[in-house]
Amino acid sequence: NQQILLDNRPQGEATVDNFKLVTTDTPALADGQVLVRHHYLSLDPYMRGRMNDSKSYAASQPLGEVMIGGTVGEVVESKHPKFQHGDMVVGMGGWQEYSVVDANQPGALRKVDTTHVPLSYYLGAVGMPGVTAWYGLVKIINPKAGETVVISAATGAVGSAFGALAKARGCRVVGIAGGPDKCQYAVDELGFDACIDYKQYKDMYFLAKALKEACPNGIDGYFENVGGMILDAVLLRMNAFGRIAVCGMIAGYDGQPLPLANPALILINRLKIEGFIVSEHMEVWPEALTELGTLVATGKLRPRETVAQCLASAPEAFMGLLKGRNFGKQLVKLI
Numbered sequence: 378n379q380q381i382l383l384d385n386r387p388q389g390e391a392t393v394d395n396f397k398l399v400t401t402d403t404p405a406l407a408d409g410q411v412l413v414r415h416h417y418l419s420l421d422p423y424m425r426g427r428m429n430d431s432k433s434y435a436a437s438q439p440l441g442e443v444m445i446g447g448t449v450g451e452v453v454e455s456k457h458p459k460f461q462h463g464d465m466v467v468g469m470g471g472w473q474e475y476s477v478v479d480a481n482q483p484g485a486l487r488k489v490d491t492t493h494v495p496l497s498y499y500l501g502a503v504g505m506p507g508v509t510a511w512y513g514l515v516k517i518i519n520p521k522a523g524e525t526v527v528i529s530a531a532t533g534a535v536g537s538a539f540g541a542l543a544k545a546r547g548c549r550v551v552g553i554a555g556g557p558d559k560c561q562y563a564v565d566e567l568g569f570d571a572c573i574d575y576k577q578y579k580d581m582y583f584l585a586k587a588l589k590e591a592c593p594n595g596i597d598g599y600f601e602n603v604g605g606m607i608l609d610a611v612l613l614r615m616n617a618f619g620r621i622a623v624c625g626m627i628a629g630y631d632g633q634p635l636p637l638a639n640p641a642l643i644l645i646n647r648l649k650i651e652g653f654i655v656s657e658h659m660e661v662w663p664e665a666l667t668e669l670g671t672l673v674a675t676g677k678l679r680p681r682e683t684v685a686q687c688l689a690s691a692p693e694a695f696m697g698l699l700k701g702r703n704f705g706k707q708l709v710k711l712i
């Protein structure tokens with residue numbers, strides 16, 4: 378069983394040298410345990426925070442242990458009555474080829490149906506990132522039809538699901554993404570009404586001008602994934618009583634400071650700004666996953682994936698995710 382361990386903590390920017398590849402034997406199963414062979418490993422921005430040992434909302438990843446991560450795969454051996462050889466399951470198996478899971482632990486392993494939804498989508502559109510988009514849109518932004526909503530990192534795992542969910546609610550949906558290809562894809566394939574390439578603009582005022590053109594009626598809801606200049610520009614275009622769901626601040630994950638240029642705009646526009654962590658809202662997952670699964674099964678949501686091949690490529694692919702080199706959900710294919 379090949380595994381990737383967190384070997385040492387980043388000093389500033391994370392690098393591939395923070396990880397170590399090892400090979401171990403898979404232990405024999407005890408009663409209640411299941412052996413899963415992973416088909417895909419999910420790479421997600423939150424993993425960067427786990428690499429630090431500073432205090433955060435999530436526990437830090439202990440050194441010398443298998444990196445945490447979502448996985449989908451196949452049950453290859455089971456000592457649990459509810460799981461059989463061949464069942465397809467989603468879990469938190471980590472950066473390794475196989476995991477031994479205590480299936481009695483609530484939520485440790487969930488069977489999935491791959492008839493209408495590809496297996497890998499359970500790590501993206503019909504998984505944690507999809508529910509994240511759903512929660513921020515439905516529970517925080519709570520838009521009315523006809524309102525304008527904006528999202529940064531628009532073509533990523535969360536952003537692509539957000540686009541479909543917001544269109545289904547009759548919103549004008551505007552994306553912000555890095556590069557002309559991503560922006561064209563957002564409009565042509567994901568159904569965004571417009572998408573702005575933030576890399577074309579050298580400061581927040583130019584970006585705010587582009588936002589004004591793309592959002593002629595102002596912005597009612599903003600789903601924040603990035604922080605920094607993008608947030609400053611959006612704040613300049615928010616309507617009175619706008620709502621901002623703060624989901625991520627990826628521009629600061631390697632320790633960069635993210636000062637707010639003009640916090641008085643929060644008061645002037647009477648904004649509601651709310652941060653959230655999707656795993657603290659398990660009550661919405663069934664409803665959100667049902668809607669997301671239906672969007673995928675009916676062809677209304679078929680987002681792109683960037684797939685790295687084999688476990689050893691995971692650290693490099695993870696660095697790419699933090700630099701925006703991924704185009705859609707970043708996965709590692711193991712078999």
Ligand code: NDP
Binds near residue numbers: 533627707
């Ligand atoms: P993505 O698939 O969107 O990949 C990350 C993207 O972030 C990159 O492709 C890149 O897109 C963008 N990015 C990276 N660095 C920068 C930067 N310095 N400045 C601007 N953009 C950058 O990832 P996810 O969809 O999985 O996650 C999106 C966000 O949601 C992240 O911030 C993540 O932390 C957050 N999240 C939060 C959760 C919660 O519970 N609160 C749960 C899940 C995700 P581009 O090229 O377009 O810039």
